[in-house]
Amino acid sequence: MQGIETLPLTENTCPCPVCRHGKLSSIVMMDALSCDLCNNIFSPDLKNQFLELEGSPTLIRWEWDGRHWRAPYGQGISWGVKLAAAAFVIFPTALIAISALRFRPLPGSPLSWFPLFWLGATFVCHSACIFSAFSSYYQFSPSAYLRALGKRFWDRRFA
Ligand SMILES: [Zn+2]
Structure with missing residues (x-):
């Protein structure tokens, strides 16, 4: 593929395309990667240089442009x-x-x-619906993400 560099799939160097903060690492005895922060599982397609999200109802994949993940056009x-x-x-x-x-x-x-309360509640509830739909689409769990961020902060600060 033109313009796509090799996936940076060495241990703990590949950033997660979903949460953007976690690092991907190989799952033992499987041809898959998992994020240490959001716990999503990905399957790499080394031939076509794609990373595909597992467990999603629709096909979601990213390609590596050398610095960032980007979703192919139309996806x-x-x-x-x-x-x-x-x-x-x-x-x-x-x-x-x-x-x-x-x-x-x-x-x-x-x-x-x-x-004013109703105005705020309307905005918060409608925003929460949209956030829930988008996070469901990307298989992103905000609670797991916040727990992992808290654990990472705790480990850096007190370990
Ligand atoms: Zn992640």
Whole structure:
């Protein structure tokens, strides 16, 4: 393949394409790699110089350009889906914001805080839906990632 350098698959030198912080290492007795941070499993295609994510419902793979992983054209989350995701967050939040500003509660009324709370809750909940869908697509577990980051920080600081 033109423009693609050899995969840096030596021990603990290859960065993880999903979490971008972990290092890939070989799994014993398997032709696969795993990330030490997010625990995703990848299968390398050395002939075509691709790294493929295992366990994903759709084919997700990356190629190494010598410095970073990049997804081949036409793969991954398309711009249309990203635009729909942004609209899913922006439009309901804007609708709540407009109604909260247009129909303000009377000053000093007992639930005068509610429109701002509802505005924040709308933004947070819709953003969480999108984050959940995207992390599910990439088989990325935020809780496992945060645990691993905490463990790494703890080991560096106190070990
Ligand atoms: Zn990772």
